[in-house]
Amino acid sequence: FxxxxxxxxxxxxxSLTTIGPNAFEDCRTLTSIDIPSTVTExxxxxFGSCSLLETVTVRATTPPTLGVRAFSSTSPNLxxxxxxxxxxxxxxxxxxxxxxxxxxxxPA
Numbered sequence: 801f802x803x804x805x806x807x808x809x810x811x812x813x814x815s816l817t818t819i820g821p822n823a824f825e826d827c828r829t830l831t832s833i834d835i836p837s838t839v840t841e842x843x844x845x846x847f848g849s850c851s852l853l854e855t856v857t858v859r860a861t862t863p864p865t866l867g868v869r870a871f872s873s874t875s876p877n878l879x880x881x882x883x884x885x886x887x888x889x890x891x892x893x894x895x896x897x898x899x900x901x902x903x904x905x906x907p908a
Contacts, residue, residue: 801823801824801827802822802823802824802825802826802827803825803826803827804824804827804829804830805827805828805829806829807824807827807829807830808829808830808831808832809830809831809832809833809834810830810833810834811833811834812833812834812835812836812839813836814836814837814838815838816836816838816839817838817839817840817841818839818840818841818842818843819835819839819841819842819843819846820843820846821843821844821845821846821867822843822844822845822846822848823843823846823847824846824847824850825845825846825847825848825849825850826848826849826850827847827850827853828849828850828851828852829852830847830850830852830853831852831853831854831855832853832854832855832856832857833847833853833855833856833857834857834859835856835857835858835859835860835864836859836860837859837860837861838860839858839860839864840860840862840864840865841864841865841867842864842865842866842867842870843867843870844867844868844869844870845867845868845869845870845872846867846870846871847870847871847874848869848870848871848872848873848874849872849873850871850873850874851873851874851875852875853871853874853875853878854874854875854877854878854879855878855879855881856871856878856879856880856881857880857881857882857906858880858881858882858890859882859883859906860882860883860886861883861885861886861889862886862889863882863886863889863890863893863895863896865894865895866893866894866895866896867895868895870895871899878899878902879902879904880899880902880903880904881903881904881905881906881907882903882904882905882906883905883906884905884906887903887904887905890903891903
């Protein structure tokens with residue numbers, strides 16, 4: 801999907817375990833993504849330069865391993881939603897702590 805200019809949102813397969821490096825990099829029209837609980841790794845720059853990306857929902861209770869700059873150059877309004885019981889775990893996790901101010905509980 802790298803450099804895809806028409807993608808605005810995507811729901812990933814529930815069998816997906818890894819989002820590779822640069823997978824969605826520079827998808828400038830992507831505004832939201834829903835990451836299933838099965839994902840255990842998000843690669844470096846996976847969503848880098850997705851300048852309109854405002855909503856990321858990560859359903860895993862254990863924070864996936866997060867590569868460097870995974871959400872760099874996204875919207876300044878980016879919100880990362882995670883399971884309510886895992887908010888503090890995400891905020892403290894390696895890589896995720898960079899985005900601590902953007903991490904919130906998935907709305908009920």
